[in-house]
Every structure is written in structure tokens, then in C-alpha cells.
Amino acid sequence: MHVFPGLALARSAQGYSRLGPDFLTELSPEPVPGPHWVAHSEPCADLLGLAADWRSPEALALLSGNGGGGGAGNGIGWASVYSGHQFGVWAGQLGDGRALHIGEIENKGQRFELQLKGAGRTPYSRMGDGRAVLRSSIREFLCSEAMAALGIPTTRALCITGSSLRVRREDVETGAIVTRVAPSFLRFGHFEHFAHHGLLPQLQQLFEHVLDQHAPECRDAAVPAAALLERISRQTASLMADWQAVGFMHGVMNTDNMSMLGLTLDYGPFGFMDGFDPGHVCNHSDHQGRYAYARQPNVAFWNLHALAQALMPLVPGDPETASEPLLAALESYREAFPAEMLGRLRAKLGLVSSLPQDRELADDWLKLMAAHHTDYTIAWRRLGSFDSSAGASNEAMRDLFVDREAFDAWAQRYRARLQAEASSDVERRKRMTAVNPAVVLRNHLAEGAIRLAREGDFTEIERLLKVLLRPFDEPVLASDAGFPPDWAAQLEVSCSS
Incomplete structure (x- = not known):
């Protein structure tokens, strides 16, 4: 067992690691030079029941792959073997090619596995180096916690640790490690x-x-x-x-x-x-x-x-x-x-009852947005402010559509549907605000944090995380919930991301 201030890891007698060598390979992570903290998630730390002072030097070493892994007391973690279909084609044997399980934490009757992503080669790395870069690590860390805040089932991310290790992808980048958390990482x-x-x-x-x-x-x-x-x-x-x-x-x-x-x-x-x-x-x-x-x-x-x-x-x-x-x-x-x-x-339409025409109403709303390439998150959010009173112009909504008459025709049906259940605009807006987020992790928001982090400034990761943890609240910076800038259209993400 590894016991550091506020952080105790062990191998459970009921955990996956007990299944034996046919299922996994035991190995140690590969150390990195100059490890340092990049970001951490307090909600994830709370989920694990960690003490406030858990980010100790010893924990930094462990979560950077420099302090041993696993809870067996021998400094060894493990990587599992699996196979699968990739892009619809049988790919044969795969496995944890850049993920290393380092132990488990139990809190309030729940057991969580901790896994380092980017801790070096494993027997399943194939031609890869087993590493992750700062860019992809920031994206995974932020999105894991953002999805949890949206109420969507997800693996979690406790922290990112960085290092001076250089990793080659399309270009040479800085290496990083994400500590991932889940009850299990079992896959199909x-x-x-x-x-x-x-x-x-x-x-x-x-x-x-x-x-x-x-x-x-x-x-x-x-x-x-x-x-x-x-x-x-x-x-x-x-x-x-x-x-x-x-x-x-x-x-x-x-x-x-x-x-x-x-x-x-x-x-x-x-x-x-x-x-x-x-x-x-x-x-x-x-x-x-x-x-x-x-x-x-x-x-x-x-x-x-x-x-x-x-x-x-x-x-x-x-x-x-x-x-x-x-x-x-x-x-x-x-x-x-x-x-x-x-x-x-x-729920996103603010409806509390069920009528047969609801599916067509929702489908036609989606078709209307698709026809006008309307911003998905902003359109749903603004719909919460829809004025259902007769003769209301709803200009903020109409402005999202080139063909305003097409929106007006749909809005007339929506208004009638709301009236059919005697909907109160005030109460409906509360319901819709609670399910239609103001902020999601758009690529340009992540890119802003990544660009600063590459210069050694991690403050935008911390700021953005706080915003993403409250996705249904209007953010202090309107740009966090605004339309993407023109340059965002040029951003590309690939399997190396």
C-alpha cells in the first residue's frame, strides 16, 4: 500500500488485478524528468475522499510515474489486455498501450481504480511510445470533469502532471500524464x-x-x-x-x-x-x-x-x-x-407532459437548426427565454435563423404546444436553464487553455475548469458562452489528440 498525506492506494482483493497474468501484465511506469503539477480537480478529489493536503511531493512523484505504482507494495502497476473492432474492422489484440493502473481507493463504500495515462510503454503499446502530450491531456482532463458536471456518466480525471519530457506527435510536444478515475475501465x-x-x-x-x-x-x-x-x-x-x-x-x-x-x-x-x-x-x-x-x-x-x-x-x-x-x-x-x-x-423544450406530436415538434426544431447551421448550444439556451405570449416577436431567437419566417412557423407550433399544457414561461425557463447548458467545452475554449499552458501558464485551465463545473450558470465572461471565433473553424482534432 502507498500511503502519502491524504492519498492511500491499495490493490483490492476484489479488483481486476486479482484475475492474474492472462488478463494483465505487471510493470512499473517509466519515470519522467522534472515532474510538476499542471491542474487538479477538487470534485474528483472529494469523490475519492482525499484530504485537503493530498497534493504532496510524494503524491506528485507517484502520479508522474516516478514513485512506483500499484498497491502491492512492490512499486508495480499493471496494464490490461483486450482486443476490439476499430472503425468497424477487427483489429486483433490491443490493450492498455499508454495507460497504467496504479491501485484503488475506497470511499464511502465505493471503490475506484486510478490509472495513469501517458506513463510509458506497456506490452500493448504496439508501435507507440506509451506517452501522452500536454495538449491531449488538458483536453481529456477538462472534458472528463465537464461531462460529470453535465450529469453524463464518465470516467473522471483527478489531475494532470507535466514534465520536461519531449514527445513526438505531428510535432515535438511536452509530455504529460492524466490520472484517470473510474469504478472500472472494463471495455467491450x-x-x-x-x-x-x-x-x-x-x-x-x-x-x-x-x-x-x-x-x-x-x-x-x-x-x-x-x-x-x-x-x-x-x-x-x-x-x-x-x-x-x-x-x-x-x-x-x-x-x-x-x-x-x-x-x-x-x-x-x-x-x-x-x-x-x-x-x-x-x-x-x-x-x-x-x-x-x-x-x-x-x-x-x-x-x-x-x-x-x-x-x-x-x-x-x-x-x-x-x-x-x-x-x-x-x-x-x-x-x-x-x-x-x-x-x-x-426536457430541453421545457415540456412537462407527453403528447403524440412532441417527437415531430422536436425533430422539426432540429431540422430547422440543421438547415440554418444554427449554433447548437446557444439555440437551445436561448429557447429557454422564448416568450409564449401572443404576438411576442422573440427577436433573440429569430436572429439565429436566416429564414425568420421558417422559425416563426415553428414557433407558432411551439407556442400552441406550451399552451396545451398551460405552461408558465417563468417556470419553464427555470426547467430549461437546468438542462440546456450555457457552456460546453468547445474546441476553441480548450485551445485557449492549451496555448497558455504551452508557455507554462496553467491559470486558464483552472479558470476554465471552474466555469465548466457550473455549466448551467451564465459565466462571468460572456465569451465562454458566446459564438466561437472565426479561427475556431480551422481547428482540427485527430486520433493523436
């Missing part, structure tokens, strides 16, 4: 790995671990594997509705980037929508547009099918009929996602 790809290679005892062992630690209610089901698949299908449906509702694009929805707990996992070339375009592709490396915004829900369903295939050996009985309960479990996604999405849209 973990199951795919053992199923694909015919390692059925290990597949069963992994399955038992997931049931024991994360889904005990599935054990007593008629077909536990199908019950687990239905559970993750419903969690994934809810997560996709959350993403779509705030205009979030993951960018790399490979099966090895899909969480078995329904968390947003692996922040790389993500993006939040500026001008609304359902076909927008945030990942510059995604040349075919597989992971475009509008395709995310269907990609998630495709990935769930891949998981179902991996779970088939766990279904008892005739192999010829093993797929039947799993296919039935997958139907829960087809049922859940449309309902979850409509629920999010009703």
Missing part, C-alpha cells in the same frame, strides 16, 4: 479478446468478475449473459441520448473504447457541436465519417452486437440457439434509445 474489447482467441475459461472468469463486482443482479437471471447484455444495452442507450442531447461527439467509438459500465471512456478527438450539422465528423482521422454525430446511436448498437457475439460462449445449452436470448437482450437498446432521446428533447 476485454470480452472480445478472450472470445476471439477461444480462451473460454478466461472469458468465464472475466464474466464472473463483472457479475460479482458490477452486476450482481444479473446472476440469478435465467440467462445471466443475456441479462448483463440487456443491462449494458440500456446503459449505453441512456449514454447515447446524453451525448446527442448536448451535441457531444466522441470521435472514436471503437469497441475497445466502449465501457462495460456505460461510461464515457477515452477522450481523444472529441468535440461539442458549434453550428448544428448532424453529419459533422469531429475526428480528422475519420475519413469515412463512420463516427459522425448522427451515426453515434447506430454505431453504439453495432458495438453492442459485437459484444453479444463475444458473450455467446457464455450462454448454456445448444450453441445453435445461443444467440436467441442475446438478440432479445439487444432489442432493449432499440426500445430504450428512442424513448431516452425523446425524454431528453422534451
